[in-house]
Amino acid sequence: MIWSIIKNEWQFLIRTRVLLGLSAGFFVLLILSVFLGNQQIKHQTQIYQDAKEHLRQQWESIDAMNPHGAAHYGTYVFKPSSLLNNLDEGIHSVTGNVLKVEGHVQNEIAHSEASQMQTVSKFGKLKSSLILQYLVPLLLIFLAFHSISSEKESGRLKVLVLQGAKPLHLVLAKTISVCLYGILLLVFVIGIYSMVNFQSISTEVITRTSLFFISYATYYFIISGLTVFFSARWQNPTVALTSMLGIWIIWTIFLPSILMTAVEKWHQLPSRNEFKAAMKEDRSQGLDGHNPADERRKTLEEQTLKEYGVDSLSQLPINFDGILMQADEEYGNKVWDKHFGHLHTVLGQQKQSYQLGGLINPFISLQNASKGFMGSDNLHHQEFLVQVETYRRSFIKTLNDKHAFGGSKTGDWGWTADNAFFKSVPDFKYKQLALFSVFSNYRTDVIVLFLWLMMVCLLLMLGARKLQIV
Amino acid sequence: MISIQQASKSFKETTAVDKLSLEVQKGEILGLLGANGAGKSTTINMLLGFLHPDSGVVRINDMDTSREADKVRKLIGYIPENVNLYPYLSGIENLDYFCRLAALKYNKSDLQEILLTCGLEERAHQERVEAYSKGMRQKVGIAIAYAKKAKVYLLDEPASGLDPLASNELSALLKKLASAGATILMASHDIFRVREVCHRIGILKNGSLVKELHSKDVSANELEQLYLEYMKN
Numbered sequence: 256m257i258w259s260i261i262k263n264e265w266q267f268l269i270r271t272r273v274l275l276g277l278s279a280g281f282f283v284l285l286i287l288s289v290f291l292g293n294q295q296i297k298h299q300t301q302i303y304q305d306a307k308e309h310l311r312q313q314w315e316s317i318d319a320m321n322p323h324g325a326a327h328y329g330t331y332v333f334k335p336s337s338l339l340n341n342l343d344e345g346i347h348s349v350t351g352n353v354l355k356v357e358g359h360v361q362n363e364i365a366h367s368e369a370s371q372m373q374t375v376s377k378f379g380k381l382k383s384s385l386i387l388q389y390l391v392p393l394l395l396i397f398l399a400f401h402s403i404s405s406e407k408e409s410g411r412l413k414v415l416v417l418q419g420a421k422p423l424h425l426v427l428a429k430t431i432s433v434c435l436y437g438i439l440l441l442v443f444v445i446g447i448y449s450m451v452n453f454q455s456i457s458t459e460v461i462t463r464t465s466l467f468f469i470s471y472a473t474y475y476f477i478i479s480g481l482t483v484f485f486s487a488r489w490q491n492p493t494v495a496l497t498s499m500l501g502i503w504i505i506w507t508i509f510l511p512s513i514l515m516t517a518v519e520k521w522h523q524l525p526s527r528n529e530f531k532a533a534m535k536e537d538r539s540q541g542l543d544g545h546n547p548a549d550e551r552r553k554t555l556e557e558q559t560l561k562e563y564g565v566d567s568l569s570q571l572p573i574n575f576d577g578i579l580m581q582a583d584e585e586y587g588n589k590v591w592d593k594h595f596g597h598l599h600t601v602l603g604q605q606k607q608s609y610q611l612g613g614l615i616n617p618f619i620s621l622q623n624a625s626k627g628f629m630g631s632d633n634l635h636h637q638e639f640l641v642q643v644e645t646y647r648r649s650f651i652k653t654l655n656d657k658h659a660f661g662g663s664k665t666g667d668w669g670w671t672a673d674n675a676f677f678k679s680v681p682d683f684k685y686k687q688l689a690l691f692s693v694f695s696n697y698r699t700d701v702i703v704l705f706l707w708l709m710m711v712c713l714l715l716m717l718g719a720r721k722l723q724i725v
Numbered sequence: 726m727i728s729i730q731q732a733s734k735s736f737k738e739t740t741a742v743d744k745l746s747l748e749v750q751k752g753e754i755l756g757l758l759g760a761n762g763a764g765k766s767t768t769i770n771m772l773l774g775f776l777h778p779d780s781g782v783v784r785i786n787d788m789d790t791s792r793e794a795d796k797v798r799k800l801i802g803y804i805p806e807n808v809n810l811y812p813y814l815s816g817i818e819n820l821d822y823f824c825r826l827a828a829l830k831y832n833k834s835d836l837q838e839i840l841l842t843c844g845l846e847e848r849a850h851q852e853r854v855e856a857y858s859k860g861m862r863q864k865v866g867i868a869i870a871y872a873k874k875a876k877v878y879l880l881d882e883p884a885s886g887l888d889p890l891a892s893n894e895l896s897a898l899l900k901k902l903a904s905a906g907a908t909i910l911m912a913s914h915d916i917f918r919v920r921e922v923c924h925r926i927g928i929l930k931n932g933s934l935v936k937e938l939h940s941k942d943v944s945a946n947e948l949e950q951l952y953l954e955y956m957k958n
Contacts, residue, residue, distance in 0.1 A: 409809035419826050
């Protein structure tokens with residue numbers, strides 16, 4: 256029976272010209288969003304790849320240079336764009352994409368996509384996620400708000416029930432048929448995406464896209480079910496429509512901002528100035544390779560002399576400057592770990608609290624899961640920063656060790672390493688965050704979405720039981 | 726058979742049906758005449774099990790329509806005053822859909838035959854209902870009830886909007902159904918049609934049956950006079 260009702264609802268969708276036109280418009284929008292997004296990501300990836308190769312070529316063409324000088328010269332790391340970002344670019348466009356890796360300092364990531372855009376496009380581009388998260392649910396609301404009330408108004412509901420249709424079957428079938436429309440659009444997007452990126456599809460991409468699909472399908476059921484419930488509960492379809500539009504506005508526009516502000520107040524991050532000042536203060540207490548008066552330098556010097564059994568730096572078989580700079584680097588790393596560790600903790604607390612906001616707003620859970628599974632969330636961004644910092648440490652240590660143990664003596668700043676050494680320094684390689692880690696980070700959002708799904712099912716049962724036939 | 730014993734139904738302070746008692750036997754057609762608000766639709770809704778009487782008993786084939794609504798509904802064919810079908814479906818598709826809901830399996834030729842029996846011309850079967858006149862929609866509504874092979878037919882102003890020819894066809898169909906053993910209750914304003922089709926006629930006023938008579942005992946004009954008298958008093 257449910258199948259018959261769904262089939263009938265779909266005949267309505269297929270045979271109504273306005274809806275057909277609207278669907279065609281949506282399909283065109285979705286095709287455009289996938290193609291434009293793909294083109295942009297491929298273009299961006301190509302630019303970064305070219306720049307990366309150019310920089311690597313520059314690095315490998317260093318004939319002779321002092322390793323510490325090379326540490327100051329540094330290199331650049333580019334945040335890779337995944338084709339998955341095409342489905343949801345998340346925070347990708349605002350976080351910056353280029354990071355300079357050099358000695359003594361942990362630079363901030365810069366050159367966000369948004370900062371390089373024209374003013375108008377800064378405020379929103381045609382993205383699949385924009386259509387899937389905002390417009391499709393709106394369309395589902397318009398399709399569902401009159402679904403039961405139209406049957407009541409026309410008197411068909413009486414005949415339907417008399418023919419044997421159970422109210423629960425009716426509300427479920429109406430919900431499923433509207434939800435299926437959303438799922439059709441979703442499948443269409445994923446289908447186009449798969450066709451366009453056929454060669455890049457891997458097991459990881461399939462798994463991530465499946466999780467993405469499940470999150471959206473669940474959200475569409477929530478939206479469709481809630482709208483059908485209002486349609487069944489209230490005699491007046493305008494009231495059902497107004498209620499759902501109100502909920503849509505609150506869920507998508509107000510609550511995310513309100514909850515994020517509340518979470519930021521609750522788990523406060525230091526301001527940029529406070530953070531920089533605190534880092535500077537802690538760093539200034541540390542060893543400074545260019546400041547021989549530093550007490551820590553003296554301790555290190557004494558330890559090194561003792562270790563090599565000599566009385567002065569000039570007698571050392573190695574270059575003490577390299578050891579000193581590496582020690583300073585390691586102290587700097589400790590300062591970084593302390594401050595950024597705190598930042599990470601606070602960011603984690605913010606994320607967890609915000610995720611719980613999904614209990615009153617499933618849109619939050621959808622957005623989190625969508626960004627998370629497509630790898631365009633803060634978790635992936637932070638993972639990139641951590642990997643870059645790990646690389647920076649290894650990169651600088653390699654250079655400092657060369658300076659210390661490569662054959663030069665203390666104070667020999669004119670000593671240079673050869674081209675073979677610079678070629679041997681490995682380039683940065685980003686390792687994608689493990690899927691298990693992603694899922695465990697977004698488990699809460701998936702669970703919250705399923706809780707909402709169950710609640711909507713209960714509401715539908717209640718709506719069916721209370722459905723007034725006459 | 727239909728049996729209503731001392732049934733009353735009120736909505737807030739308005740009494741729609743007041744201690745109504747009536748019976749319709751198998752093979753019999755009862756016409757209920759009454760002005761708007763006389764309680765005809767409330768009576769039908771109680772018989773359909775959509776409204777429960779505040780007091781009294783409403784039964785169809787010895788089953789309480791409130792307690793055994795699902796079972797009772799399987800026996801009933803209902804034709805409302807305005808048959809609202811799905812405009813994007815054709816007549817035959819509408820009939821097919823409603824039959825499927827009732828778990829009735831008909832093939833295309835069966836459905837066409839039912840529609841023809843109920844007076845819908847063949848050329849209209851495949852047309853979308855949005856292009857149908859009210860009379861044509863009414864015929865599909867009748868076909869839906871007929872296809873169910875109902876034991877009991879409840880008709881609420883079924884001839885409303887039908888042209889004289891279609892009205893006659895409906896009358897003939899109802900008589901045919903009754904002679905085949907169906908129990909029929911028809912609420913209407915149309916005195917002449919009720920007189921012509923029904924075996925017995927009841928006049929409802931303020932939710933009560935104020936007069937009951939056999940149609941063969943009264944001419945159409947006499948029935949009209951009688952009806953008007955009751956409505957005036």
